[in-house]
Amino acid sequence: MKNELEQNFVELLEKHQNIIHKVCRLYTNNYDAHNDLFQEITIQLWKAYPKFRGDSKFSTWMYRVGLNTAITLYRKSKRTITTQDFEGVSFKMKSEEYDDTEEQQLKVLYKAVHQLNDIEKALVFLYLEDKDYREISETMGISEVNARVKMNRIKKKLRTILNP
Amino acid sequence: MDELDLLKKDWNKKETHDKLSAKDILPMLNKKSSSIVKLLFYISVAELFFWILINSIPYFLSDSYRERMNMVYSDSALVGLTIFSYAVILLFIFLLYNSYKSISVTDSAKRLMETIIRTRKVIKYYVLYNLIMAGVSMIIGVYYSLHNDPEAVSFIEKTGDKGMMIIIGLSVIFTGVLVVVIWLFYKLIYGLLLKRLNRNYKELKKLEV
CATH class of the missing domain: 1.10.10.10 (Winged helix-like DNA-binding domain superfamily/Winged helix DNA-binding domain)
Structure with a gap:
């Protein structure tokens, strides 16, 4: 049962991953930070997935969770803070x-x-x-x-x- | 065409990152979250245990402390006080549980921020309660010592009002410094943890004015 849920989720995420990449692109400035935020959004989506009822589109739901993670939940790692300014300058x-x-x-x-x-x-x-x-x-x-x-x-x- | 429309035209054209496969995504599901809510949860549990330990360890470990407590409070007062303090702890656990449950990543950004801030407030009140109780116990302790502790009584007899003032003064300063230091330490931890959240929440609130 859990495997089936996992499989469905991963398939949906794989299909719509560009939304998360775009959030990461806006809120981070380097490759490592991008991957860090991508992972945190994925974890948050996965944690919330059992409550996802499908009455909204998966992508719409992703926008909300993705932005909430980026704005509120995500703690910037040290390496992100040191590269706060775009491209280091x-x-x-x-x-x-x-x-x-x-x-x-x-x-x-x-x-x-x-x-x-x-x-x-x-x-x-x-x-x-x-x-x-x-x-x-x-x-x-x-x-x-x-x-x-x-x-x-x-x-x-x-x-x-x-x-x- | 304004600037954002120009950007919009380009925005959806670009693939900015390598596409991840299901194999890349699957292991992420078992990784640990590093969100502020998780950290807030750990801190609140630590706070609960810290104050429970601070309040109970001296009683169970030190005979003289126990004797003193038993002398200061009559049996029924001590039982009442113990029941009260455990009731307060249970109340806080209940409130914390409720506010954690209300935090949902699928809420609107503003509501999510509000529920996190509310949770933080519950922890804040718990610490505040403990600090106030620490202050009150100190006052009761000093009052009792001045009247009943043979050492303190003989010291006051020797030194008169001046001695009494010294004892009261030192106790007040000691308690005050302790309470302020703990409070500042606590403010610092939450200040750092929720700096970004508070800034963004203010920004959202500003839109309503």
Whole structure:
């Protein structure tokens, strides 16, 4: 029975693992930390799995557990803390770096997103995953109006980081 | 198109990490979690045992302490006090169990943070209760010594009011320092453990203003 449960879970996780990888990508800055967080999210998902009733989609359920682990439960290991700044250097955007090529813009954007705080990252993550404001508000536990207001502020903040 | 829409276009295109196979995932299920809830649980169990030991070891190990306790409290008062302290411990175990059970990783982020903070508060009140009890016992102990302990009585007879003030003063300072040190130590542990949670919770609360 346990084996069957385990097998089902692993199959589902294997299929939807990209969601966890994306959470890790947003909240960690190096390979080891990424794997560390991936493992912790997997453990939390597995612990909660017996209560998963299937009335929501497995992927939707993963978003919640994944973000909750990243924002609240996960204790950053020492090596993660020492590499807190993206790519080892504190990011300072200079206007001349922001050139017109899309690739360069994206690189800068990813760096800018890494500079946001944990809650802002969570909102950006859900936004990038194409979640509507109802789902964003339910996942975070804030009202839809506040989610919208915050999202607009984040957009402004990103703009300021990109064009100081 | 704003910045985030540009990012969104790219976001789902990239595979950023090697895909893990079922064989890689399976061993992870048996790994130990290092979440703050687990650590909080260990700390709360340790707190419970620590204070139970602190309160009972001297009574069972030291004859003179037992004699003194028996002298200070009459039999019925001692029984009453023991029952009361065990009732409080049971109450805290019940409250802790309940608040741990209410922590669910599938809740909304805000609710999850609130349930963890509530659990931490239960432990905080337990420590606070013990510190207050330690202070109260110290006061009762000093009061009793000043009136009944032959050594203390003769010391006061020799030195008068000044001696009494010295005993009271030293006891107050000693108790105060002890209580404050334990409290600070405790604040430090939880401060470090829940720093990130508190910061994120404040950030979420700020959205409601």
